[in-house]
Amino acid sequence: MTDAPPRTRWEAVCRAGRLTADRGVAAVVDGQQVALFLLADGALFAIDDRDPFSGAHVLSRGLVGDADGTPTVASPVYKQRFDLRTGQCLDDLAVRVHAWPVRMQDGWLEVGTP
Amino acid sequence: MTTEDPIVVIGNGMVGHRFVEEAVRHGLHESVGIVVLGEEQRAAYDRVHLSSLFDGQEASDLALADPGWYGAHGVELVLGDAAVDLDPDAHTVTTASGRRLSYDACVLATGSSPFVPPIPGVDAAGAFVYRTIDDLEAIRSWAQDCASGVVVGGGLLGLEAANALRLLGIDTTVVEFANRLMAVQLDAGGGAALRRHVEALGLRVLTGTAAAEVRTTPDGRVAGLGFADADQPGLDADLVVFAAGIRPRDELARRAGIAVGERGGVVVDDGCATSAAGVFAIGEVALHGGRVYGLVAPGQVMAEVVTDRLAGGTATFAGADLSTRLKLLGVEVASVGDPHAEGDEVVVSDPTSGTWKRVVLDSRGAVIGAALVGDAAAFGPLVSALRSGTAPTSVLELLAPAPAGGASGPAADAETVCTCHNVDAGAVRAAVVAGHEDVTQLKACTKAGTGCGSCVPVLKELIDEQRAAMGKVVSNNLCAHFGMARSELFDAVRATGIRTFAELIQRHGTGRGCEICKPAVASMFASLVSGYILDGEQASLQDTNDHFLANLQRDGTYSVVPRVPGGEITPEKLIVLGEVAQDFDLYTKITGGQRIDLLGARVDDLPAIWRRLVDAGFESGHAYGKAVRTVKSCVGSVWCRYGVQDAVQLAVDLELRYRGLRSPHKIKLAVSGCARECAEAQSKDVGIIATERGWNLYVGGNGGMRPAHAQLLAEDLDTSTLVRYIDRYLMWYVRTADRLERTATWQRKLAGGVDQVRRVVVEDALGVAADLEADMAIHVESYECEWTATLADPQRLERFTSLVNDPVGAPRPVRVEIRGQRVPA
Numbered sequence: 001m002t003d004a005p006p007r008t009r010w011e012a013v014c015r016a017g018r019l020t021a022d023r024g025v026a027a028v029v030d031g032q033q034v035a036l037f038l039l040a041d042g043a044l045f046a047i048d049d050r051d052p053f054s055g056a057h058v059l060s061r062g063l064v065g066d067a068d069g070t071p072t073v074a075s076p077v078y079k080q081r082f083d084l085r086t087g088q089c090l091d092d093l094a095v096r097v098h099a100w101p102v103r104m105q106d107g108w109l110e111v112g113t114p
Numbered sequence: 115m116t117t118e119d120p121i122v123v124i125g126n127g128m129v130g131h132r133f134v135e136e137a138v139r140h141g142l143h144e145s146v147g148i149v150v151l152g153e154e155q156r157a158a159y160d161r162v163h164l165s166s167l168f169d170g171q172e173a174s175d176l177a178l179a180d181p182g183w184y185g186a187h188g189v190e191l192v193l194g195d196a197a198v199d200l201d202p203d204a205h206t207v208t209t210a211s212g213r214r215l216s217y218d219a220c221v222l223a224t225g226s227s228p229f230v231p232p233i234p235g236v237d238a239a240g241a242f243v244y245r246t247i248d249d250l251e252a253i254r255s256w257a258q259d260c261a262s263g264v265v266v267g268g269g270l271l272g273l274e275a276a277n278a279l280r281l282l283g284i285d286t287t288v289v290e291f292a293n294r295l296m297a298v299q300l301d302a303g304g305g306a307a308l309r310r311h312v313e314a315l316g317l318r319v320l321t322g323t324a325a326a327e328v329r330t331t332p333d334g335r336v337a338g339l340g341f342a343d344a345d346q347p348g349l350d351a352d353l354v355v356f357a358a359g360i361r362p363r364d365e366l367a368r369r370a371g372i373a374v375g376e377r378g379g380v381v382v383d384d385g386c387a388t389s390a391a392g393v394f395a396i397g398e399v400a401l402h403g404g405r406v407y408g409l410v411a412p413g414q415v416m417a418e419v420v421t422d423r424l425a426g427g428t429a430t431f432a433g434a435d436l437s438t439r440l441k442l443l444g445v446e447v448a449s450v451g452d453p454h455a456e457g458d459e460v461v462v463s464d465p466t467s468g469t470w471k472r473v474v475l476d477s478r479g480a481v482i483g484a485a486l487v488g489d490a491a492a493f494g495p496l497v498s499a500l501r502s503g504t505a506p507t508s509v510l511e512l513l514a515p516a517p518a519g520g521a522s523g524p525a526a527d528a529e530t531v532c533t534c535h536n537v538d539a540g541a542v543r544a545a546v547v548a549g550h551e552d553v554t555q556l557k558a559c560t561k562a563g564t565g566c567g568s569c570v571p572v573l574k575e576l577i578d579e580q581r582a583a584m585g586k587v588v589s590n591n592l593c594a595h596f597g598m599a600r601s602e603l604f605d606a607v608r609a610t611g612i613r614t615f616a617e618l619i620q621r622h623g624t625g626r627g628c629e630i631c632k633p634a635v636a637s638m639f640a641s642l643v644s645g646y647i648l649d650g651e652q653a654s655l656q657d658t659n660d661h662f663l664a665n666l667q668r669d670g671t672y673s674v675v676p677r678v679p680g681g682e683i684t685p686e687k688l689i690v691l692g693e694v695a696q697d698f699d700l701y702t703k704i705t706g707g708q709r710i711d712l713l714g715a716r717v718d719d720l721p722a723i724w725r726r727l728v729d730a731g732f733e734s735g736h737a738y739g740k741a742v743r744t745v746k747s748c749v750g751s752v753w754c755r756y757g758v759q760d761a762v763q764l765a766v767d768l769e770l771r772y773r774g775l776r777s778p779h780k781i782k783l784a785v786s787g788c789a790r791e792c793a794e795a796q797s798k799d800v801g802i803i804a805t806e807r808g809w810n811l812y813v814g815g816n817g818g819m820r821p822a823h824a825q826l827l828a829e830d831l832d833t834s835t836l837v838r839y840i841d842r843y844l845m846w847y848v849r850t851a852d853r854l855e856r857t858a859t860w861q862r863k864l865a866g867g868v869d870q871v872r873r874v875v876v877e878d879a880l881g882v883a884a885d886l887e888a889d890m891a892i893h894v895e896s897y898e899c900e901w902t903a904t905l906a907d908p909q910r911l912e913r914f915t916s917l918v919n920d921p922v923g924a925p926r927p928v929r930v931e932i933r934g935q936r937v938p939a
Contacts, residue, residue, distance in 0.1 A: 014918040022626075022654035023661075027919045036918075040616070040626070040654075056670030057916075057924060061658040065628030067594070074629035076658035076666055078564065081629070091554055 008101055008112040016107050024060035024073065029111045034100055035060035036109060037084060039071060045084035046100035046111050051075045052089075059097070119147075120190075121424065122207050122217040124197045124366065126152030128161055129397030129413035130223030131178050136421035138187050148189045149215060151207070153196035154246060157181070162410060164250055165274050168281035173247050197224075200370040202390035219392050219424055222367060222380060223417075226360035226398040226408070231266070235328025236356070240336030244275040244357040253355065257282045260352035264288075264339050266325050267358030268295040273442045275357040276317055280443075287318040287349055289339065291358070294321055299438065299449035303463060304485035307470035311445040311488065314468075314582070320346075328354055362399045362406055375401040384430040386420045394420045403433050411438075437500065439486075439493045441865060448490035451500045455483040460509040464488075466583050471513045479505030491867065531576065532562035532569045533819075539576060546580040553577065569819065571854045590852060593630040596623040600634060600778065601850045607638050608849075614651050633657045634853045637740055640776035641848050642889070649910075659738035662914065663900055664720055669927045669938040672720065673713040674700070675737035676727050677773060680747045680765030680785075681708025690730040698723055699926075701935045706817075707744030707782065709735060714936070717916045718923040724901045733899035736774055740854075742781045742844075745769040746794070750787030750804070759804030761787030764833065768802075771837070772844065774897050775890075778851040778860075781844065782816070796824045799857040800840055805829070809836045813843055813871060814861035822858035825868040828876055841890040842875045842883050849886075 013027040019038040026033050026049045033049035037060075049057045054077040062073040064084070071084040080091040089095035101112030121137065123130050130150065137148060152158075159176040167173065184191040192209070199208040200220065208214045228243035230236050240260075242253050257263070261284065265276045268290025279286040290297070294305025295312065309319050324342040331337045338350040362379040373381040373389035379401025386394045386402070397413035398406060407413060412434035422429035439448035445468075455474045462471040469488035473496065476482050481499040486492060492512050499506050506512055527540030537560050550559045553573050557563045563570045578590070590599040596619070598606070603622065612618045615635050619627055627635075636655035659665050664672035676691070691710050695702045698719050700712040715723055737743060745768045748754065750761030765785040775781070784795040785802045795801030801812035807830040815824025828839060851860040864870045873879040904910045916924035929936040 018912075018918055020653050020913075021651075025918045026916060026924070028917050028924075033917070033924065054668055054670075056668065056927075058658070058666070058670045061661065061666075063629040063632055063657055064626075064654070065595075065632065066626040067628065069625070071626075072628070077668065077670075079629060091557065 010110040010112050012108040012110050014109050016104060022064050026060035030113045033057045034111055037064055044102045046102035047087045048097040051077055052095055053078050053080055119216045119218040120149045121146055121219045122215055123150040123221045125223035125225055126150050126158045127225045128410050129417055131158030132414045133221055133417035134189055136418050140421050140425040142425060143187050143189055150191045151197050152193045155194045165278035167250050168278050200366045202370050202393055222395040222399055223397050224363040224399045226362050228356055229359040229361050230356045233327050235330050238328050238330045238334055238336045240353045241328055242355045244355050256353055257284055260284055262351045263353045264349055264351040265355045265357055271357040275355045277443050289323050289325060290321045291324050300485045301453050301472055303472055304470045304487045307487040311468055315443055360408055364399055379406040385423050386416050386431055396420055437497050439490050446490040448486040448493040450484035450496045452483040453485040457482055462513050473509050531572050535561040537562035542576045543580045546577050592634060593628055595625045595627050595631050600853045604638050604849055613639055615655055637776045663738055665738045672715045673711050674715050674723055675709055675711050675735040676732035677735040678709040679769040680745055680762050682762055694723055694726050701937055708746050717914050721911050721914050725905055728902050734901045740777055740779055742772040742775045746784040748787050748792035757787035758806055759787055761785045771894055775893055777848045779854050779856045808832050811836055811839055814858045816856050816858050827872055839875050842886045845886040845890050
């Protein structure tokens with residue numbers, strides 16, 4: 001999540017207060033829709049908003065949870081779960097979405113772009 | 115003897131207690147004193163369900179009466195002071211403490227004591243019997259250091275005891291002298307079927323084996339059990355429980371010179387009178403017609419006979435047949451008449467589902483006996499047939515797994531389960547056999563459930579059935595985060611008053627939760643307190659439909675379905691719906707529930723759409739929630755030539771009453787104004803059909819993937835009774851069903867099916883009706899339209915943004931035109 005390559009450009013997307021614990025929001029970064037999550041323990045995650053199974057931009061509207069300790073979000077369309085840290089789909093190992101660097105800076109949520 | 119002397123009841127067990135209840139019902143306590151002598155320190159309790167003490171119940175849960183009940187009726191209850199002497203000539207009873215009581219009538223209800231075989235070692239520390247709460251507490255405290263145990267006796271009591279040990283986590287073996295389990299009630303095939311179930315639970319069974327000694331350690335503790343048969347090596351065990359039969363406790367009567375049977379039991383006549391004037395015997399101590407009844411039901415009949423006689427009546431006990439139905443270790447077992455009778459047999463044996471059913475007929479085709487294991491749904495009809503002496507037209511039909519008109523039973527192998535990927539039930543079962551034992555693995559290996567997902571609950575059922583058939587423990591835990599079923603969690607929520615997910619998962623679960631438990635818990639909170647569902651922590655629990663109060667479609671847009679109670683709508687409102695659809699580029703379609711679906715709304719547009727709808731008088735239709743949906747109706751007697759009642763009025767009233775009620779699955783209702791049934795009420799969870807005299811109420815129907823016909827619950831009800839029954843039915847379902855379990859399945863799984871529903875909802879057999887109605891009253895009282903509440907609060911509206919950093923919002927999905935409307939490409 002915060003382990004970004006050195007040349008990462010950070011883009012501020014919203015104030016911290018805009019996030020609800022254990023719920024996602026979507027933002028557009030570099031022309032792409034990104035799903036952003038704040039967990040109840042303060043952890044931040046960002047993955048593609050596009051659900052590869054349905055093609056709809058909805059992962060930010062999924063329910064977060066854990067699968068044996070792995071933080072997950074479940075697509076609201078067909079319920080496949082994704083590892084929030086890596087974007088790996090847990091229900092179909094051939095599918096993975098992009099995980100974006102994300103951080104909190106001066107009260108702003110920032111997403112890293114390459 | 116004077117008439118001022120009381121009735122003295124010796125024994126405060128289940129039958130002794132029943133006697134007092136009946137005496138009070140007859141008003142005997144108003145004209146004569148009643149004194150009850152109990153040997154135990156506890157007032158009467160339910161002995162049949164003793165093992166539930168190890169399954170979360172407290173001793174107080176088993177009590178048969180409130181502590182103050184006896185006193186409130188002027189009955190003196192003496193506990194911990196057993197009767198030690200009975201003098202029928204002097205009409206006196208003397209207790210252990212030396213108290214001497216004169217009696218006008220004396221009722222022996224001393225019950226029985228466990229039979230302990232006369233073998234060496236039965237007095238060792240760690241050897242127990244299974245009869246009283248004290249026995250169970252002694253077992254529990256001893257069992258703390260035990261790994262293995264043996265139960266001597268494979269009958270009713272023995273299996274109950276084995277269940278108790280299993281619940282304590284003890285590795286348990288059941289040793290039975292006869293060649294099968296429950297030898298009294300079951301034939302050989304039934305015994306074998308039961309054995310498979312019992313072994314599937316992890317218990318070991320040894321039949322045809324006689325215990326010869328309790329082996330002990332040098333310091334006198336139980337070390338194991340030795341057998342009479344020299345070839346049997348014996349068992350190591352840390353505790354032994356004797357549950358191999360009972361003996362009537364007739365010693366008082368015996369010493370008093372009252373007639374007793376050769377093998378025990380106080381001889382009674384049809385009025386339950388003993389050989390001594392003024393002395394009666396009831397329950398397991400009584401010997402009637404050469405028989406001692408070891409079941410509660412005949413004892414209770416005897417109690418009724420004696421109270422009737424004492425009140426001046428002439429009731430008689432004519433003997434009882436030993437038909438019995440029970441659930442042992444979760445397995446349904448029933449025995450009807452004489453299961454060992456000789457005659458023509460009908461046997462239905464299905465090892466895949468673990469059922470065994472055998473019915474014996476006499477030469478005229480009348481039922482004389484039956485044994486049922488695994489599915490006892492036929493018990494009632496078989497007992498009726500036995501008692502009436504009539505020959506059933508088709509025994510096979512009687513034994514069919516699903517009751518006629520009920521929900522469908524297990525799917526046949528060839529039946530398609532997942533229509534998206536064309537996977538049949540046989541393929542699912544094969545995958546489970548191959549080790550794919552949860553829905554995730556099953557999806558990966560068969561693709562079933564990965565299309566529309568509607569078959570997932572059926573997959574779950576098939577997995578459970580197959581696992582059970584393979585002898586594996588079936589878990590109906592909610593998910594990996596909560597080790598209990600939805601109904602258990604619901605009870606925990608109700609009992610503890612916990613109303614946050616964080617606290618609930620901390621106290622009753624593990625981890626952070628998931629997409630299964632979070633909405634399920636949110637629904638429980640919503641069922642119990644009907645308020646706004648999206649504030650605070652609840653916001654993070656609701657799935658996207660509940661979160662945006664709309665239904666997600668495949669392209670990420672939502673559909674909007676305002677409530678149209680009873681399907682009745684004014685032209686003005688119809689026009690508003692049309693205008694809103696035009697202005698927001700929405701596709702319109704009439705739903706099956708007689709309302710109008712507006713599809714294709716963007717998240718960002720939902721508040722503006724609803725502002726227009728609310729202003730026009732619409733409110734949320736809850737199409738997005740697992741909740742009461744619609745009450746469909748025909749036009750009823752207001753317009754129709756055939757209508758006999760005003761179906762629309764009732765449908766509107768019911769829809770407004772139950773709107774917004776959150777439930778394990780969606781709930782649909784319908785009202786038809788006459789028997790032509792134009793509203794298709796019999797395919798609804800709750801269906802009502804008008805009659806000349808009122809309303810007929812049907813429950814447990816649904817359309818959808820596995821259609822089920824609703825079953826008739828009650829007839830010719832007036833409107834207020836009808837509403838009361840629906841209140842009870844819906845709230846009971848909400849409380850006890852599994853997640854995503856529709857009423858039909860829930861009802862089918864109840865022991866007794868719709869008959870049980872009738873007992874609870876109509877007859878209030880569980881005494882919960884008032885409680886259920888009160889919960890429903892809270893729902894009705896606290897209902898508010900979620901959309902009206904959302905629009906009134908800018909903070910709540912903030913969530914309806916598709917992109918947090920672009921006020922324009924996400925691009926509109928691509929649309930194409932078909933049949934004059936715009937739909938996803």
